Amino acid sequence: MSSFRLFLRDRSRNVSRLLCNLSFLRHMGGGPRTFPGGLNKWQWKRLHQKKAMEKEKKLLLHEKQLYEARVRTEIRAKLSGPSGRPFPSNAPQSSTHTPMTAKDHVRVLADRFTKEGAEDLWNEDDGPLKSPPARPRKLPGQNPPLDLRKTVSDRRNFESLDHRHHPSSGSEESDFESVTSRHLIQHPPLDSRKAVSDGSDESEGRIVEEGNALGRQSASRRTGLSHGSFSSFARRNYSVEARRPMSRFESRVKQSLSRDDGEFGSKGRGNSRRRRFSNGDSEDDSDSDVEGRVFRKNMMSSTALRNYDVKMTRRQPLKNVEEDNGSSQEIQMIRDELKRRVLDGNAERQCGEEEEESHLSQKRFDECNISPLTIKALSSAGYVQMTAVQEATLPVCLEGKDVLVKAKTGTGKSVAFLLPAIESVLQATSSGRNQRVPPILVLVLSPTRELASQIAAEANVLLKYHVGIGVQTLIGGTRFKVDQKRLESDPCQIIVATPGRLLDHIENRSGFSMRLMGLKVLILDEADHLLDLGFRKDIEKIVDCVPRQRQSLLFSATIPKEVRRVSQLVLKRDHVYVDTVGLGGLETPAKVLQSYFIAPHVQHFQLVYQLLKEHMARVLDYKVIVFCTTAMVTSLMFLLLRELKMDVREIHSRKPQIYRARVSDEFRESKRLSLITSDVSARGMDYPDVTLVIQVGIPSDREQYIHRLGRTGREGKDGECMLVLAPWEEYFLDEIKDLPIEKSSFLRLDPDIKVKVEDCMAQIDASHKEAAYHAWLGYYNSIREIGREKTTLVELAKQFCDSIGLQKPPSMFRKTVNKMGLRDIPGIQIRK
Numbered sequence: 001m002s003s004f005r006l007f008l009r010d011r012s013r014n015v016s017r018l019l020c021n022l023s024f025l026r027h028m029g030g031g032p033r034t035f036p037g038g039l040n041k042w043q044w045k046r047l048h049q050k051k052a053m054e055k056e057k058k059l060l061l062h063e064k065q066l067y068e069a070r071v072r073t074e075i076r077a078k079l080s081g082p083s084g085r086p087f088p089s090n091a092p093q094s095s096t097h098t099p100m101t102a103k104d105h106v107r108v109l110a111d112r113f114t115k116e117g118a119e120d121l122w123n124e125d126d127g128p129l130k131s132p133p134a135r136p137r138k139l140p141g142q143n144p145p146l147d148l149r150k151t152v153s154d155r156r157n158f159e160s161l162d163h164r165h166h167p168s169s170g171s172e173e174s175d176f177e178s179v180t181s182r183h184l185i186q187h188p189p190l191d192s193r194k195a196v197s198d199g200s201d202e203s204e205g206r207i208v209e210e211g212n213a214l215g216r217q218s219a220s221r222r223t224g225l226s227h228g229s230f231s232s233f234a235r236r237n238y239s240v241e242a243r244r245p246m247s248r249f250e251s252r253v254k255q256s257l258s259r260d261d262g263e264f265g266s267k268g269r270g271n272s273r274r275r276r277f278s279n280g281d282s283e284d285d286s287d288s289d290v291e292g293r294v295f296r297k298n299m300m301s302s303t304a305l306r307n308y309d310v311k312m313t314r315r316q317p318l319k320n321v322e323e324d325n326g327s328s329q330e331i332q333m334i335r336d337e338l339k340r341r342v343l344d345g346n347a348e349r350q351c352g353e354e355e356e357e358s359h360l361s362q363k364r365f366d367e368c369n370i371s372p373l374t375i376k377a378l379s380s381a382g383y384v385q386m387t388a389v390q391e392a393t394l395p396v397c398l399e400g401k402d403v404l405v406k407a408k409t410g411t412g413k414s415v416a417f418l419l420p421a422i423e424s425v426l427q428a429t430s431s432g433r434n435q436r437v438p439p440i441l442v443l444v445l446s447p448t449r450e451l452a453s454q455i456a457a458e459a460n461v462l463l464k465y466h467v468g469i470g471v472q473t474l475i476g477g478t479r480f481k482v483d484q485k486r487l488e489s490d491p492c493q494i495i496v497a498t499p500g501r502l503l504d505h506i507e508n509r510s511g512f513s514m515r516l517m518g519l520k521v522l523i524l525d526e527a528d529h530l531l532d533l534g535f536r537k538d539i540e541k542i543v544d545c546v547p548r549q550r551q552s553l554l555f556s557a558t559i560p561k562e563v564r565r566v567s568q569l570v571l572k573r574d575h576v577y578v579d580t581v582g583l584g585g586l587e588t589p590a591k592v593l594q595s596y597f598i599a600p601h602v603q604h605f606q607l608v609y610q611l612l613k614e615h616m617a618r619v620l621d622y623k624v625i626v627f628c629t630t631a632m633v634t635s636l637m638f639l640l641l642r643e644l645k646m647d648v649r650e651i652h653s654r655k656p657q658i659y660r661a662r663v664s665d666e667f668r669e670s671k672r673l674s675l676i677t678s679d680v681s682a683r684g685m686d687y688p689d690v691t692l693v694i695q696v697g698i699p700s701d702r703e704q705y706i707h708r709l710g711r712t713g714r715e716g717k718d719g720e721c722m723l724v725l726a727p728w729e730e731y732f733l734d735e736i737k738d739l740p741i742e743k744s745s746f747l748r749l750d751p752d753i754k755v756k757v758e759d760c761m762a763q764i765d766a767s768h769k770e771a772a773y774h775a776w777l778g779y780y781n782s783i784r785e786i787g788r789e790k791t792t793l794v795e796l797a798k799q800f801c802d803s804i805g806l807q808k809p810p811s812m813f814r815k816t817v818n819k820m821g822l823r824d825i826p827g828i829q830i831r832k
């Protein structure tokens, strides 16, 4: 009997333990997750999408109301007659009504686009809107641009909408409106600098797809397609329509192909670039640089966010649109109004320039509510005053709020997120000191291994006087077993990890996931990159393994609009958004001189060599970073420069981690050294006093250009950035047209250098060149504009082939050729 009672007691204990574990798991997010209201993850996401759509609709409605008010005003003005004749006796009269003049309306519209929150109407690359709070140094010829194109196309839509808003239009109308509003919110950018300054149509802007959508909508009416079928119809037809601008692009490329080798390109225009999937073995750096996970530029998971992730926009000449809707007079008035505001802004900016000189704010760390030991560590590291981003974020972070932060490169974001993280650890450890294996309280995620190590080193500096608080890195390229041993022998509270290796630990060691259940702070450095498609799945899995009751901090120098939307995967809804760049502010460090060179591929290696030589002759303590498109091209560039007897080092994903770490440390400490690297060094790396950054070939996107550039001009210092493009790559300039980049004055290529470079290139083993050719083809195949024109791509690859001294393009495996869609393309050799 007693043993039966014992059995019952054990059993009830087991059951209660199980229940306890289940509720714990549910709380931690480790078990089957439900969101408030019993929704699952996807339902929760869809709910947010719906809300975003509703918000867009509301904004559209607001715009529409403005437009309607304008129309009413015009009608009233017309009715009252040009000479102020009274209304006809049967017309309704109001003695108090004063019709809105066209000038007032222009003001209202200008207000609408410059007021707080208007950014919701913009794409991430819509260009500056209004003067930022922290004012950038005024650069020659740089006026804060304003997007008039958007205004124009809004008007066009409203007209269409208004036209269609007759009572007879029925329910289809609202479907249509939602289609239009979706497109409207994704308005493309305009080089408003140009628009404001000279009103020319030189900058070929992106005119929204909604114009086409309208046409297609009426087409869908004619063909009897419903809205749903219209959407898919529109999507299907997108690629067909897209051929039109592509053929222009192709003809431009063809022109450049037929150009004389010695010719420098002329100014061109282009389409926005989108990346697509390339072949698996294209040697694309990103494949392996992101810890073996494929990085692609489509901004959203299409499952999660459907058509929110791809901007279905197309560029059309601004001129046509203006002519089309016949509103050029009004546009000119809006321009004048905005120009006036810009001039006012410039006057203010000049006053603010002096403040800009120092990157530090007036506020000191000891004025903040952080531990005295941390302040002691900060002082011994030489940090007394805060930087702007630290001043802006510390108070909110210390309050425990979720924060999304955008601040320029080199402005001290790492310290900004590490300080509140350390405070959280201190608070948590003071309440639970006696745990044998302490939980992991802070998890910092970084996209690259070098950056993770750098953040851990910075954390160690700040923890100098805190005994018993430890930091560890979990990064790829090191032995997993060694990680495990370290985690056991030296349990720490702060982990800095790359997503891939962290997931390996979560999936392979249950003890590790248990330790994550006490997490207080989750930090995503380079958040936009981590939330991009290449990492999204990993981040979602990681977020599912950490408690929902946590603080999340997301930092980056670039936060595209899409990322703001998707950040809800990590952040609480009531998070705070801190933007120290400011809406329309200059996103690159003010003291970095930006220039570009247009030269055929065959001259790129020579050009880089000559630019390096000239810089070295000019700058005594030079320190240069050369970014190449892929790991294998980086390797070839390194071998060539070494052959040319230059003092160079290389870092890319094909190098062992131990080598990468050693080179990274050496470059950090050194002067008079050049680092040849792929995008593994593009983000976050804090190499002090880099004097020049050279980017060869188009960067994967605008953000990458900004991050690569940001390796120089850190902490408010001077710097230079040069972009080397082939003539057909010139269209990329359109994506960075709001940045103060200028065409470099003509550089005379030295004929002796040409011979020298060719001789040294000839010394390099053909296997390196073949690998570089394959990588090059893979990289550019993944770029939409050129990737879909396979014949042109192969012709351009042949140019690259010539530039590296290969007699003919190396053969490729049939499987690779098929994967890249290059079957039957002339110039492609299949390996037997």
Ligand SMILES: Nc1ncnc2c1ncn2[C@@H]1O[C@H](COP(=O)(O)OP(=O)(O)OP(=O)(O)O)[C@@H](O)[C@H]1O
Binding pocket: 360, 382, 383, 384, 385, 386, 387, 390, 407, 408, 409, 410, 411, 412, 413, 414, 415, 556, 557, 683, 684, 685, 686, 710, 714, 715
């Ligand atoms: N308050 C401060 N006073 C002086 N120096 C600082 C301060 N805060 C940070 N720094 C230094 O500024 C440099 C840049 O910092 P950090 O690498 O964190 O920049 P970042 O904004 O994260 O750049 P990126 O966007 O490239 O990642 C570092 O060398 C850091 O030590």
